[in-house]
Amino acid sequence: MTAATIFYALLFYAAFLLCVIGLVYKIADYARTPAPLKIPTTPAPTTAGGVVLRMLREVGLFESLFKANLWIWLFGFMFHVALALVLMRHLRYFTEPVWFWVAWIQPFGIYGGLAMVAGLAGLWARRFLVERIRYISTFSDHLMLALLAGIGISGLLMKFVAHTDIISVKAFFLGLMRFDWQPLPTQPLLLVHLTLVALLIAIFPYSKLLHAPGLFFSPGRNQADNPREQRHIAPWAAALEKAKP
Amino acid sequence: MAAAEVVAPPLKQYPVIPILQAGAMAHSKPYTANAAIQQAIGFPGELVEDWQNKAVAKLGDLLHKYRGLKVYLDACVHCGACTDKCHYFLGTGDPKNMPVARQDLLRKVYRRYFTWAGKWFPKLVGAEDLTREVLDEWNTYFNQCSECRRCSVFCPYGIDTAEITMAAKEIMDSIGMGQKYSNEIIGKVHKVGNNLGLPGPALLDTLQSIEEDLKEETGQDIRLPLNQKGAEVMVITPSADFFAEPHVYSLIGYAKVFHAAGIPWTLSTHASEAGNFGLFIGNYGQMQKIATRVREAALELGVKRLVVGECGHAWRVAYSFWNTLIGPFDFLDPNYPVPQHICELTYDLIQRGAISFDKSANDKYVVTFHDSCNVARASRMGGIPGGQFEIPRAIIRAAANKFVEMDADSIREKTFCCGGGGGILTDELLDLRVKGALPRMEALKNVVDSDGVNFMATICAICKAQFSKVLPYYKFNMNMVGGVHQLVSNAIRLGPK
Incomplete structure (x- = not known):
């Protein structure tokens, strides 16, 4: 067992724990906090079914962003869809035997990797080229793009330039999942890739990546427009009411 | 404080996103409420000692009470979708009037005190201590937001700057830094019953003189009853309707419809x-206390239906919040929506053929319609989403022959605020109001030039007051703005004399 194997095994356990604990805490916190008033951005669906459709359009198509700005939508949508594809492609390193659909999408995953980096490049370029977006960009906005671009580029390099021992990498991750550690190859490109991925997993609930769970809890999007039909009252507001003479 | 110079930007034919002018509106801030105004509605009279800790504690309190605030402060990724959507940004070029930058004024403080990353790596994530400079910036720029929610339409996460502005105002009130205009008006409602401080006898006098004028004009006994026990409908309308022009013409329109x-x-x-x-001011308790007067009056007068007059934010509160704040309304007639908008009522009567129009009475007008922000993006009319757009337009089309729409990006859910909403309709902020009206004025100018539009109908007292004041700065006639029920009033058939 090499030092690198032990280090990366512990790193991924720690990152995973930080991510899960943070996310569970955040999601529980969002769910516990009441939304005392009906504030959907109207026109809004009037039924729960309609709200589900609205959320699906927001999550799957970025509907509001599409209305706002075609360039941001194009790069943002390209990046997210590509990332999803790449993540699905990576499932093959965590499943044995590999699920049939994961095997089926393998060739597309490569394009996904390229599109992901291209989308990130577009988003990043806007932070420099568009005055308004340059103004609002913070250091962490750039770092987040650097992190994601680093992951994408190191991954692509392993595919197209310097192959890594992918069989051993898979054995390492399956070993992590089964608590039966296996040696990790120490190719520098792989270690860079894995370090950045672990970092991304770890900071997920402590950064603006919270936009992912946040969207589902956004009252402007997830509330049905039915305040006349149904009385909506938060527990603290109800307590206020009871306290009155 | 010397009155700021009021400068209207030039009107362009096509909307142009301005070049950033940092600090362009840093001078614009409202008068601060004095101790008497503050204390009358339960806020500290002046900036409290230890205000910094109290403000942070208040923010913590709000984060426990409002899920929206918590999610909105976490979720922003600085994508920039909102940056060119705010009318105040478009009119001033001040980067802090970009919705995301406005939100960040509160978000940076939230990050510093309430997030792990902001506590340990403030520089990295743009977290900042709540200093006097930051507080002054809050006072400046959260009073340059009209809470119109246009940005929230375009945000991929639905982040609503209005909620963040309201939270900031609530925090400032709680430490004794209130805004004079809004807080003084709230005091008047509690004391006298309306924003204008119009006492009961004066109101009765006004209504009677309107009745006399109507008798002379139409030969009919069109009533504007006050405190009539047992009436079927109680109308709650902005107090501007009682005496200001053009508001009063809409009030006359309601009276004719009922007649x-x-x-x-x-x-x-x-x-x-x-x-x-x-x-x-984002204060749940004040909003409830003000609304409670409506419930009390309805019970006292024994009415069966509540109808709300032409007022944008009032309709938001009535439609979206009354049931929560002062419901349930089990003592009212369940056959009608509670509350009902006056446009819903008029529209229903038109559909049923209970009222009809002589449209030629409005032939002197080429009409366009300005969707008011709170009606468009925070409420509904009728049974289907978007009814708040269709119903007022249907009424206009029923009452007038010539109707023209403004640019599609400036109406319906994408409508621009008039520039005077959210507690900004005060003289010391006139420069801001004039500049904030720019996008609407540009869209209006285009239909004035192309179609000869000479009447912009709207259903909001703030829009009416704001446009009456601002239109002349853009070389338009101030009488161009009026209510939908002003058109109804002109054209409705009252039967044989």
Whole structure:
């Protein structure tokens, strides 16, 4: 067992724990906090079914962003869809035997990797080229793009330039999942890739990546427009009411 | 403080996103409420000692009470979708009027005190201590947001700057840094019953003189009853309707509709205000206390239906919040929506053929319609989403022959605020109001030039007051703006004399 194997095994356990604990805490916190008033951005669906459709359009198509700005939508949508594809492609390193659909999408995953980096490049370029977006960009906005671009580029390099021992990498991750550690190859490109991925997993609930769970809890999007039909009252507001003479 | 110079930007034919002018509106801030105004509604009279800790504690309190605030402060990724959507940004070029930058004024403090990353790596994530400079910036720029929610339409996460502005105002009120205009008005409602401080006898006098004028004009006994027990409908309308022009023409329109349809109705002195500035300052308790007057008046007068006059934010509070704040309304007639907008009522009567129009009475007008922000993006009319757009337009089309739409990006859910909403309709902010009206004025100019539009109908007292004041700065006639029920009033058939 090499030092690198032990280090990366512990790193991924720690990152995973930080991510899960943070996310569970955040999601529980969002769910516990009441939304005392009906504030959907109207026109809004009037039924729960309609709200589900609205959320699906927001999550799957970025509907509001599409209305706002075609360039941001194009790069943002390209990046997210590509990332999803790449993540699905990576499932093959965590499943044995590999699920049939994961095997089926393998060739597309490569394009996904390229599109992901291209989308990130577009988003990043806007932070420099568009005055308004340059103004609002913070250091962490750039770092987040650097992190994601680093992951994408190191991954692509392993595919197209310097192959890594992918069989051993898979054995390492399956070993992590089964608590039966296996040696990790120490190719520098792989270690860079894995370090950045672990970092991304770890900071997920402590950064603006919270936009992912946040969207589902956004009252402007997830509330049905039915305040006349149904009385909506938060527990603290109800307590206020009871306290009155 | 010397009055700021009021400068209207030039009107361009196509909307142009301005070049950033940092600090362009740093001078614009409202008068601070004095101790008497503050204390009258339960806020500290002046900036409290230890205000910094109290403000942070208040933010913590709000984060526990409002899920929206918590999610909105976490979720922003600085994508920039909102950056060119705010009318104040478009009119001033001040980067802090970009919605995301406005939000960040509060977000940076939230990050510093409430997030792990902001506590340990403030520089990295743009977290900042709450200093006097930051507080002054809050006072400046959260009073340059009209809470119109246009940005929230375009945000991929639905982040609503209005909620963040309201939270910031609530925090500032709680440490003694209130805004004079809004807080003084709230005090008047509690004391007299309406925003304008119009006492009962004066109101009665006004209504009687309108009745006399109507008798002379139409030969008919069109009533504007006050405190009429047992009336079927109680109308709650913005107090501007009682005496300001053009608002009063809409009030006359409501009276004619009730007269023509034969529906017994009444106004109330106790609830002589539909407006609810509790919304603007983000204070649940004040909003509830103001709304409670409506419930009390309805019970006292024994009415069966509640109808709300032409007022944007009032309709938001009535439609979206009354059931929560002062419901349930089990004592009212369940066959009608509670509350009902006056446009819903008029539209229903048109559909049923209970009222009709001589459209030629409005032939002197080429009409366009300005969607008011709170009606468009925070409420509904009728049974289907978007009814708030269709119903007022259907009424206009029924009452007038010539109707033209403004640019599609400036109407319906994408409508621009008039520039005076959210507690900004005060003289010391006139420069901001004029500049904030720019996008609407540009869209209006285009239909004035192309179609000869000479009447912009709207259903909001703030829009009417704001446009009356601002239109002349753009070389338009101030009488171009008026209510939908002003057109109804001109054209409705009242039957044989």
